[in-house]
Amino acid sequence: MRCLLFFVAVVAWSKPVEFTRDVRPILSDACFHCHGPDDSSRMAGLRLDTKEGAFAKAIVPGKSAESLLVKRITHTNKALHMPPLSAKVQLNEAQVATLKQWIDEGANWEEHWAYQKPQKPAAKSIDEIVKARLVKEGLTQNPPADKATLLRRVTLDLTGLPPTPAEVDAFLADKSAKAYEKVVDRLLASPHYGEKQAMHWLDLARYADTHGFHIDSHRDMWPWRDWLIGVFNKNMPYDQFTIWQLAGDLLPNATREQKVASGFNRNHVINYEGGAIPEEYQTEYVVDRVEATSTTWLGLTMGCARCHDHKYDPIKQKDFYQFFAFFNNVNEKGLDGQRGNAAPVLALPSETQAGLLKEINEAVASREKQLEAADVPAQVKAWEAERKFEAPSRTGLLAHYEFEGNMLETTGSYKHGKYLGLPPTPRDGPVGQAATFDSTSLAEAPAAHDFDATKPFALAFWFRGGNNLDPLVILQQKDETGWLFTHDTIFSIGDLRRGAHLIVKFFGPGGAALEMQTVAPFGYGDFVHFALNYDGKGNFTLLQDGKPAELKTLKNTLNGANFKTSAPLTVTKLVGSLDDLRIYGRELSAAEAHQLAVVEPVRYLVENSGIRRTKEQVATVREFYLTYEAPAATKALYARLQQLKRERKELEEAIPTTMVMEERAEMRETHLLIRGAYDRKGEKLSAATPGFLPPMPAAAPKNRLGLAQWLVNGEHPLTARVAVNRMWAQLFGTGLVKTVEDFGSQGEMPSHRELLDYLAVRFVESGWDMKAMQREMVLSATYRQSSKVSPALQERDPENRLLARMSRFRLQGESVRDNALAVSGLLNTKIGGKSVSPYQPPGLWEDVAYGAQFTAQRYEQSHGADLYRRGMYSFWKRTLPPATLATFDAPDREKCVARRATTNTPLQALALWNDPTFLEAARHLAEKTLTAAGPDRAKRLRQMFRTATARYPNAAELALLEKVTGEQLAEYRAKPAEAAKLVAIGESKAKYADVVELAAYTSVASAILNLDEVITKE
Amino acid sequence: MTTRRNFLSQLALGSLLSGATPTKAKSIIYLHMSGGPSQIDLFDPKPQLKRFQGQDLPASIRMGQRITGMTSGQSTLPVASSVFSFGKYGQSGAEFSELLPWHQKIADDICLVRSVNTDAINHDPAITFIQTGSQQPGRPCIGSWVNYGLGSENKNLPAFVVMISQKSGINVDQPLFSRLWSSGFLPSNYQGVKFRAGTDPVLFLNDPEGITPSTRKNILELSGQLNAKRAAELGDPEIETRIAQYEMAYRMQSSVPELMDLSKEPESTYALYGPESKKPGTFAQQCLLA
Known part of the structure; x- marks a missing residue:
């Protein structure tokens, strides 16, 4: 440090x-x-x-x-x-x-300065105040930065992106007095302005794409992020911006947008670890809201007063819990988020989607009404009394295990197999009872069944997977030769619906094997009926739930070898349930498979009408009747209803949601929590603002809306100061109050108190106009100074608190990435939408992941244009934030962060050298230059350097670039295979024909993208 | 160039400790066994458990302590003692169960702490608490504090290194989180640097195919020389730091693999750590590396 x-x-x-x-x-x-x-x-x-x-x-x-x-x-x-x-x-x-x-x-x-209302100073401008101070200190301001540096600086500051060479040319050519002002206005109107402002706000809002804590699965808050970018671009006044984010949902007749905005205080971490106590976490969420709100708007570390009165600031523990009460009435659960977003949630259908959903709902309702009118239960009852079922054919049935609490074979041999270890638990299955195995129970059939590659056979059974996530053998009959059924690793489809693919393997002597896998996954956790047919001539077909299911061959080295085995049929270490296992010495027809999978469960229930049916069993019989047996009109009605419900489900899944604030109907009580512990309740309290700050107007509602209005009523000593200080810090690297998160007595005193007050008063007077405030800052001579520094000044004022120069500091992580992509021409400038997953070394998520049944546990890299989005759209997993951004000091977003560190480490060098994003960008920068600049080496290098830095290299720099380019050309000419590998990095394909030349210039472009100047705002 | 052993001897503990009490410690190796067996089955038999076996947990013991949602729905909370047998070992008479036959032989060389207790009742808050002192996320971990307070004498390698033992494929154990080696509110250069199993132990350490050794050197030197010119022109000392960090990155490209290279370890060492220690990413190999 x-x-x-x-x-x-x-x-x-x-x-x-x-x-x-x-x-x-x-x-x-x-x-x-x-x-x-x-x-x-x-x-x-x-x-x-x-x-x-x-x-x-x-x-x-x-x-x-x-x-x-x-x-x-x-x-x-x-x-x-x-x-x-x-x-x-x-x-x-x-x-x-x-x-x-x-x-x-x-x-x-x-009294402490920050708690007194700012007074408008006599001074009329930023520069007047800064210069007056410099005179006192015996210093003078630097001359203005050269135009190119200034343009690059202000473009990076306002949009997070570098200027294009054409923009540099235009600015250099514009000799008018208003040239710079015009540029500033152009940048403030750019749609990328909103992205840059949002990028900073996301740290305060602790925005992420996962819930954090333990399992850290997926959530969708990007509609809130899109809203944020949009309102920055529209220049929503900061008072309205504040009210919407803290209490948009409480505004009269709140619009969808206002509700979305209230998601600011839903961005916190949310837990659903099994065993956790809901009340404890609900308390944590409210504490987090207090901390984020007080840091963001008040610049106060109110969190210190959670357990005791603040040691340094006049914040009482009681103040903390009175503030807490504002945020304690959200209609939320302490443990939530298993299925994506946690309540309260707002669905955001497009107009088309909303219309369609309404139509479908009406259609469903009318058909359900018709069915109700038809009195289906009475129909079913009458039908059941009449209906006679045929049992499945026993022709060619070699073995049948019904799993009615034993391993009895019931085709006539009536031989008992064995249960080893703890017996499987009998539970309701599709046909009578099923056997539920855990890893401690084994089963072994009494004998080997005849499976011979030269004879046809069929194997049919019900299977339901248990909680084990790794592939486990379902059934097998195998020593060296034989067969087995298994499945691949379970994965999530949508919210917690789990799936896996069935895998069938046959083994011949000497390691020969045939492996096949279903193309479509089956729902894991539900009973599925499988029937595998073999024709005796090497061909397998599969029927799943009575319908043909496609099998693809993964591997076949069997080549007609026989898989016949004398090993008995066994169930080994299965976690899951089996029912009604049948082995035939012939193939099953589709009708027979349907009978086993669809009719048998119903036949069992109808013929055993004495058994009290579960809700699911009642539904099974009803569905069977309505699908297959009812009068034609009723069948058609039911089919249409089912179709509509499927459509509705698909539509609902396609509609994005976002988490919002929403009040409970009945107020949740707030107590002072002794030592901050959720279960040690003290005095009962109601919502109020801290006593040392100006009071809320008596008539104001004592809720979040009243709180938000109090913050921005223009009388508050902190709100405007904290906001303008943050804007200043974004531009100058350090706030006027360096501790942007703490304006209390342990925070730092402002370096220019008069300037801070001047800006705060101006901000309120302007109607909380954020663009106008930033415009005034970047138009100041203070901002336009050169960032050169003499050794004497560096020693006197290493942090540039006196502003005798412009601060020079490294770009924020996201901008390091965006800048490289932009100068290379690779950047995808799409704004908003779902987060994307750029290149990342494999295995990072998996190191910390839980199980595949949860979302966001495996990194699924994006492809195509999504690889080149701005860094702010990278999928933010809190337990493992985007690797390269984290290397450049991006926070994990577990808590509100008002100030990022700016470190300078060797790991950053490694990332800029070798992250494929930067090498691919280097190649594109090289390719772009080679294509556009003609054959002259110096011209090429001048152009490449200028694209990256906004300035041409001087003679000494050019000489160095030329020398190394010559060496690199020689290197790759001697090693053309290496050249081909270098230009193949990244998913985009190289188009430039001369691979050696492209590789050599790519390496030089990489050196340029690694320059301090390129990742720094000068 | 730093060798593996000599790096280890320089890890973590530095000059600040040379103050009041002279210290012999040069480095800290901290093994965190997430999901390890209970102390009740290993070295803390709690004989009273046997007496109350099967009975409801007495109120005088529970004293109103909360219990996890996993068991709070149970109608009774029976006491269960260890099913393993314990004995006393060494001169100290330290107690170990039959599960720890090797510890029994070194009983007098181990410092056992049996007085540790916690308010945490669930996995995530418990391990977050152990590492950061708070059950809720957001605070710096112990390694970051040591790094912040004491730093490192080694200039070629990060002071605070984290290794995670891996299973094949996706984990089905309790998850871990980067928060466990996070610097929290301390500057981010104090966070743990994760050394990963395999050939790329530090993110982006190895040059990809196509970046030849002389290309890497040229890139380093070209950007270094251009940076130096810029530093001379602008006077910002941060540029000099950047140059130094790039040089350290270049040195790390050889020093880290050397550090991670176990091929020169004698067979007898592997024997001490068991056969698993030859497999990259296993707990045994990570112990050997540490």
Whole structure:
């Protein structure tokens, strides 16, 4: 970590001491812990954070020698010295001197600056204030940056993308006085402006595409993200922007958009770990909302007051829970999210979808009404009394296991097989009972059944998979030769519906094998009937639930070898259920398969009418009747109804949803939680804003809407300051208050308090106009300065807090990616929509994944144009955020983050060298240049360098580029196979014919994309 | 160039410890067995469990403690003791079950802590708590704190390295999360660097096919020289840092594989770690690497 020195070092001032700047920080650091706002830990009844407390006995204004405070901090008796010698924070001589001087000068007391309403200063511009300060410091501003640098800077700042060479040309050519202003207005109107602003807001909103916590499965909040980008582009005023996000759902007759906006406070992590206690997590969600809201709008670390009164700021624990009460009335569950979005959810059908859904619902309702009128249960009852079923044919039936609590073979031999280990559990199956195996139970048939490659046979059974996710053998009859049924790893289809493919294997001697797999997956967790036919001549067919199912051959080395075996039929370590296993010495017809899969379960129920039917069994009989046996008109009606329901399901699955805020009908009670524990309830509280801030108007509703309106009523001391400070930090790298997340007494004092207030007042006066605010900032001479720095200034002001130059700092991770894609021409500029999955080394998600039955456990890389979307659209999995973005300091989005670190590490170098995104971009940059710039090497390199940096290389730089290009041409000429491999990186195909030349320029382009200048805003 | 052993000796603990108490520790190896067997079956027999076997957990013991949703629906909460037999070993008389025959032989060389307890009742909050001190996500992990507080004396390799033992294919065990090695609110360079099994232990460490060794060197040097010119022109010391980080990345390309290379380990070492230690990504091999 670089050592950072705040330029307003606390030393003994020859000038008068200012309380807020010089004194309060000392008291806060050294004294407040025991003599601060926290009632429960206050010592000796002394409090130094309020004027009344401090002046009661500790301070005599004008007389430091008589002040108890000074006596104690200078006391020579170790037992009486303050702070106690055991305390971590001790005062140095300079600090003691400052305190003395302050008291001697009259002990002027100011309340904490950030809690006082900003006052409009006399100064009329940003530059006036910055320059006045520089004059005091004996410094001057840098000259303006050159035009190309300025254009690249402002384009990256406002859109997150670099300028195109044509835009650079146009700006250089425009000699008018308004040239720069025109550019700024063009950029503010660009649709990419909204993307850039949203990119920062997503960190505050802790936006992600997964729920976080334990299983971390998929969620859809991208409709909220799309809304966000849209309103930044439309320049929605910040007050409205605030109200919609905190309470859009509570606005009168809230529109769909306003409800979507309220999703800001649904972006938090959501848990559904088995065994977790719902109330505990529901409490955490509310705490998270308090923290995110207070950090984003108030610049306060309210989270500190969850367990006790704040040690440094006047936030009481009670204030925390009164604020908590605003967010505690959401109609949510403590554990949710298994099936995608967690309630409350808003469906977002398109107009067409909404119309269609309405139509289908009406059609379904009318047909259900007709069926009801036909009194189906009475029809079924009458039909059952009449209907006589035929049993399935026993011709060629070699064996039949009914699994009625045993392993009895019932075709006539009546031999018992064996259950080994713990017997399988008998449970209701499709036909009577089924045997449910877990991994501790085995079964073995009494004898081998005859399966011979030269004879036809059929094998039919019911199967339902259990909870095991890895492939397990369903049934087998095998030693060296033989056969087995298994399935592949279970995967999710949609929300938690699970599927797998059936796999059939036959083995000949010496490792010869035939492997086949179903093309369509079967629903895992439901009973499925399989019937495998063999014609005796090498051909297999499969019937699934009585209908032909396609089998594809995965492997065939059998070549007619026989798979005959003397091993008995066994069930080994199966987790799942089996029922009604039949073995025939012939093939089954489709009608017979249908009889086994569809008719048999019904025959069993009808013929055993004494058995009390489950709900599912009643439905099975009803469905059979309506599908096959009812009068023609009723059958047609039912078929249409089923069809409509399928269509409705498909439509509903296609309609996106987003999570929103929604109030419960009955208020949830809020209590102060003792030590923050959800199950230690103290005093009952209702919603209120913190006592040390201006109160809410008496008439305001005491809900989120009232809270949001209070934040933006123009009287609030923090809202505007916090917002403009964040905008400043985006442009200048550091906020005027460096701790953009903390304006409290442990936060840093503003470097230019007057400037912060000027901007805050301007912002409110402009009607909270975000674009106008940023426009004013980027048009300032302060912003337009060159970023060059002399060693003397670097030493004096390493963090550029005095603004005698423009700050120069690395692009944020997303922009590092976007910039490379943009300069290479690869960038897909599509805005919004679902997140995408760019290249990522294999196995990263799988290392941390749970089971395949949950969503977002396996990384499924996107293809085609989706590989080249902006970084902000990368699928954000909280337990493993996008790898390269994380290397460039992107947060995991588990919590609200107001300020990212900007590190400089070797891992970043490795990613820029070898992430295929950047190598593919290098190749496209090279290809683009080679195609457009003609054959001259210098011209090519000048153009390539300029595309990436917005400036032409100087002579020395060009000489270096030319030299290395020559070496690289020689290298790849000698190794054409390597050249071919380099240009093959990435899914897009190289078009430039001369592969050696392309590879050589690709390597040089890679070096250019790795330049500090390219990943930095200068 | 750093060798494997000498890297390990430099890992993690550095200058700050040289203050008040002299320390012998040079590095910390922390094994976190997610989903390991219970202490009750290994080294903490709790003999009273046998007495209450099958009886409902007495209120005097539970004292109103909450229980996980997995069991809160049960009508009774019977006490169950270990089914394994325990004995006392070594001079210390430390207790181990029959499941730990090797620990029995080194009983006096182990420091057992049996007083640890927790409020966490579920997997995720429990392991998040162990690693970060908080059951809820968002705080820095212990490795990040050590890295932040003590740093590393090694300049060629990351100070804080994480290795995850892998199963074939997708996990069916309890999941892990990057939060367990996250730097939380500390700057992100304090987070754990994951060393992965296989040939690319650090993300993007190896140059892909087509980037020849001399190409890599040329890219490094070209961008380094151009960066140096820019640094001279603009005066931003961050550019010098960038140059140094690129050079370290280049050194890591050889130092990390060397570190991960177990081929020179004698057969006797493998014997100590068991046959699994020859398989990349297994727990045994990760222990050997550590």
